[in-house]
Amino acid sequence: MIGVRRFLRSSSLSIAFLVIFVLALVGQAIAGHAYNNEQLSQHGQPPVSFIDFVTSSEFVIDVAENWQSEFLQFFLFILATIWLIQRGSPESKKPGDEGTGSDEEQRVGEHAGADSPRWAKVRGIRLWIYSNSLLMAMGTVFLLSWLAQSLAGHIVTDQENAQHGLPPETWGDYVMSADFWNRTLQNWQSEFLAVGAMVALSIYLRQRGSSESKPVGVPHHISSVESE
Template identity: 35%
Template sequence: MPTTPPQSRLLRFLYENSLLLLVALLVVSTLVGQAFTGWHEYNTDLEDLHLAPLTLSQYLGSGHFLEATFENWESEFLQMGLYVVLTIWLRQRGSSESKKLYEKEEVDQEPDPTKDDAPGPVKRGGWQLALYRRSLSIAFFLLFFASFWLHAKGGGRGVQHRADAAGPARRWYPGVHGHDPVLV
């Protein structure tokens, strides 16, 4: 690891943003993988039901893709949000993520608004400081609720797509895969 900043702008950018860039690459890679495998799986299901397969662009706008993506994200954001909130108050002996059991830590001290490098909410105090202190858990729970909504929206779209494809006389029951359609 360099102790002085790299001279090249590109190397400096890569060094200073390496975490963001790697996480973005992993997210995009898994979304691409999920898109192609989900597309193949969904078209196989549609063919089993004697329905026309979707193009990749149609699949990306389908309820199946939305539901599959945000079902996974929903559980992850809830888990991480709960983990953040619970580690504020709870402790675990031997855990490197936990606060010390019987000692005060620097993180428990009130932030100093007079420091030059103090963030704006720390300097302003009041409701902005309260929001800033809880911003990570708020962000995770907002992401959870957004994922929950998109998961539900995707599920509804998937049911509607099968109903539209089947025609107005039939409605498909989404829980039955690989079997004859069930009238609802």
């Protein structure tokens, strides 16, 4: 029991956001199902079951288009912070630390410690993969979510075209369409704004106790990394 409590405490941040995610996803499914049936009723069509709705292309689009924008945001932010800096922001390395860092700084190969991850102690392709594994994971989820969004959107578009007596279009035509990019860029621009705002506002504003903020008394031009 003590081990369980220790695990919950040491993993509370991940667990909290996992619970919030599940609750939000369930809430989205319930609200989306109700709204979808309202729309069907207004058009004189029979309602669909909850299972049919959450397995429908419409629901997949709504979920996937948000996932892909979120993971694209993190993918680009992780990539950008390797080479770009913002003086004074806790989201950035300090000036002069741009780049991937030396083996000694990264504690890999002969510089790895006894408790370092096993793949940090090796050389070759395994070390390269592990050194870039976070970026690769974020990029993979983004691409899969983008693909799911495009495939589901293509199905819905063809269904709507059939209802209006229009010919079906290819997947390639759909992903080049204004409708697809309108939905996609709506999400992308909001994510990029949020990241940029976090980087800039954290130079001058503080949140005591948060790891995403500098200590309250640290000068604006100094990042939390420089103050350590």
